[in-house]
Amino acid sequence: MxxxxxxxxxxxxxxxxxxxxxxxxxxxxxxxxxxxxxxxxxxxxxxxxxxxxxxxxxxxxxxxxxxxxxxxxxxxxxxxxxxxxxxxxxxxxxxxxxxxxxxxxxxxxxxxxxxxxxxxxxxxxxxxxxxxxxxxxxxxxxxxxxxxxxxxxxxxxxxxxxxxxxxxxxxxxxxxxxxxGALDGPELAIRRQLLIEAHTTSFEEALGVHLAACDRVLRHTSAGTAS
CATH class of the missing domain: 3.90.226.10 (2-enoyl-CoA Hydratase; Chain A, domain 1)
Structure with a gap:
């Protein structure tokens, strides 16, 4: 069952x-x-x-x-x-x-x-x-x-x-x-996907996706600081 x-x-x-x-x-x-x-x-x-x-x-x-x-x-x-x-x-x-x-x-x-x-x-x-x-x-x-x-x-x-x-x-x-407990929602899903894809993705191919994830964090941090 x-x-x-x-x-x-x-x-x-x-x-x-x-x-x-x-x-x-x-x-x-x-x-x-x-x-x-x-x-x-x-x-x-x-x-x-x-x-x-x-x-x-x-x-x-x-x-x-x-x-x-x-x-x-x-x-x-x-x-x-x-x-x-x-x-x-x-x-x-x-x-x-x-x-x-x-x-x-x-x-x-x-x-x-x-x-x-x-x-x-x-x-x-x-x-x-x-x-x-x-x-x-x-x-x-x-x-x-x-x-x-x-x-x-x-x-x-x-x-x-x-x-x-x-x-x-x-x-x-x-x-x-x-x-x-510190991480959930889209941020957790993004990091999990980065780990999964690392097995089959070259450094050059992965770089852009990782940079985009870093940019997302920086934007979130900046928004939190501004508020």
Whole structure:
């Protein structure tokens, strides 16, 4: 099951990786993205993920549904709000895919990241793309992508696929909010995009975009000083 709810300044999304991708899954993520965008990036989105598919298969899936899901994840990945994931236990399927889109990832020591199997091979969705981008050349990622070998919690931490391991996820969420509270809205989204594009953009191509971002900050600072 995938559910979304609003709690004060936080939007909470819960994703159960044991459940297959469905139109309801897509709709729940889209609804959270709609609300976050309407709020202009204030607050944050907390994504609780757990569970992995119990058996190989892709029954009921269509390319159209997968495309809608990937577009919903892309919106989640580019929200003006900060996104924090909390992962527990086995984490595969839609849970893994959502986890890999978030800004900050808290996990328990029981976490195992699992690329699901379908038709006798690993599922070739965009989770493979994000795993490769975020932990390029890592042997654990190669084994996960090719053979479905789980990435254990300590490996995930070492590869920076998760940011911290903890037994107290509530305390970790509070600490994450304190660290990330100074920046939200368009400014956060701009910096996230600059980081993403740095992997594929030359210095010369990136310079203009970075200068534009610097100019935005200077204009904002000048306006604040003048007032």
């Amino acid at each position: 995938v559910t979304g709810e609003r709690m004060n300044d936080e939007l909470v999304l819960r994703i159960d990786g044991t459940r297959p991708l469905s139109a309801e899954t897509v709709a729940a993520v889209v609804a959270v993205c709609d609300t976050a965008e309407d709020l202009g990036g204030h607050g944050r989105v907390i994504v609780h993920v757990s569970g992995a598919p119990q058996a190989p298969g892709a029954g009921g899936l269509t390319v159209s549904l997968v495309s809608k899901w990937e577009r919903a994840l892309r919106r989640l990945e580019r929200l003006p709000s900060s996104t924090v994931a909390v992962a527990e236990g086995d984490c595969g399927g839609v849970a893994l895919e959502a986890l890999l889109t978030t800004d900050y990832r808290i996990a328990t020591a029981s976490v195992r990241l699992m690329v699901p199997l379908a038709a006798g091979a690993t599922w070739p969705g965009m989770a493979l793309y994000r795993l490769a981008r975020q932990a390029a050349r890592a042997a654990a990622v190669r084994r996960a992508a090719l053979f479905g070998t789980p990435i254990e919690a300590q490996e995930a931490l070492q590869l920076h696929l998760v940011d911290e391991l903890t037994d107290d996820t509530a305390k970790a969420l509070t600490a994450a909010a304190e660290r990330g």
